[in-house]
Amino acid sequence: MSSALKITVILSLLLSAGCHAAGTAPRKTLAPFASEQALSSYLQQVQARQEALLLKQQKLQRATAQYMAAPPPAPPAAPMVAKAAPAASAEAAESVTNVQTAGVDEGGIVKLHGKHLVMLRRGKLFTVQVGGNALQPVASLDAFAPGSDPSGNWYDEMLIDGDTVVVIGYSYSRGGTEIGLFDIAADGKLAYRSTYHLRSNDYYSSRNYASRLIGSKLVFYSPLSLNLRRGDPFGGFPALRRWRPDAVPSDFKRIAPATRIYRTDDEPEPGTSLALHTVTVCDLAQRDMRCEATAVMGPQGRVFYVSGESVYVWTTRRGSDSGLFRIPLDGSAPSALKVAGAPVDQFSFLESADGHLNVLLRSEGQGDAMWDGTRGRGDMALLRVPLASFSDGRDSAPAGSYQPLPGGGGYGLQNRYVGAYLLYGNPGNPGRRKADQAWPRQPLYAVRWADGGSVQALSLPHGVERIEALGDDAVVIGAQGKDLYFSSIRLGAQAAVATRYIRADAVQGxxxxxxxxxxxxxxxxxxxxxxxxGADERPGLNKSSASVLYLRNSGLQLMELGALAARPGQPPDDGCRASCVDWYGNARPLFLQGRVFALLGYELVEGALKEGQVREVRRISYAPVAR
Structure with missing residues (x-):
């Protein structure tokens, strides 16, 4: 843990109530590389230093081996970077995605287009008509280019801009993020338009989403590990190509020239890989997609957060020294700060309307790639800095910007900003629950992020597995034994537990x-x-949830309305060819124009509120038939 997080601090005047930044523009910005030659020279210097260090390490290993009369150690295994594979109307404006930031849509598995729901599942797109009180499957289409080989590809996220459906996936066979564009008509029919490949490493995170949509701007964050020992280091730089059946690697065209690549004064840590943290913005207003990228150099560990105007990337290296980059979406130069610790995930960030960035930190963490977001640990703090304090990366966030917080950042930590509060807590024992198992009480911590006041610890009889907003208040969901608890939290001048609902014999699906x-x-x-x-069931990547539970919130009183359940039995044989694991889940509650739905695998179940209960009205299957 760094001294910045260990030290007991008194909040600086920047944190006092009523302090507002005069502006949010950074004092200075990072300087880009002046030319391709300047960038090439710098990479050669970095490579030379790393090779010198490697040679020194090899000599030390040989000397040790001779002294011990033992064979030299085997080379380290190559790091695993892939996901573990398994053997314009009022209706159109309604959102079905639980997004973090209003106006910033996130790639998901179900979206709404006019009178149709659009689903992405197991390598295919599906549309179901729901407008006009209908519930009828309409169309389905492969989520990949006709004639392409989808093996080794994962199609994870979907966004809709106007009449354009965007499918985002990762292709191990083609080496990068795959972007598929499809046309959707008013009648729900789908047509393939084009596919693009964006050079990147695997973007997958068990908590975050790779893509965002702001207006017609499609925004990606993608990491790129630099292999400086390859013949052409620029062969791994951000690039885009349009797919065609005879596509070749030379079709990739650089979208981040040297003059859009930035670094701070920090030198790469010896013996570790250097990464290009890349933000790509694509214009969907034109049928032929155009993209530009901005990249910053830093260590591999990362967490990113997208506000309405910027992407923030927090990079971590060994130990706790970190870098925080602010990358504007308008293509202007990034800015940065030296910081300490590591955020949990994207929910650790809040760009607040008072011109500050607020970030919940743990003293140790390696970012949120794959499942790393669950694994950080150590002491905790809240960093709060004015946006105007970002500069060219030479400045550090002052010690007074860190407010020490109670609670260890253990496995599976949950955190969320709701109204004036930051809420956080741990889930407790993450192992298999038992009927007679009594878990230690897990406090929910509540701190008013803007004024640096005292931290409240609210006693809960259950773990903190999920924190969500209920308007200006919150609900905390977690398990105790074999039961699932919902605790409503009133967030006024003080935070307080309001009421509790217990669903016996249940877990989150x-x-x-x-x-x-x-x-x-x-x-x-x-x-x-x-x-x-059910409590004895285990959530699985290919498993449909047994049901969707509905509760009414009335002044923070929680009352069960009932559940819409999946039909028992084996799922249909869909002849899946690609993306045959539900990495992003397959169950969603949906609310549309006063109607209630449950998406449960290939089933869409509609319910209606009758006599204070949700009761099933009808259901359909939109599953494809195996051929």
């Missing part, structure tokens, strides 16, 4: 943020939806 949805209906009124399983 989805851990991703998109698995939950809250539909406000009036002030302090609304409906909660969450996929659940």
């Amino acid at each position: 989805e851990s991703r943020s998109h698995g939950f949805f809250y539909k406000p209906q009036a002030a302090n009124e609304g409906v909660i939806g969450l996929p659940i399983l």
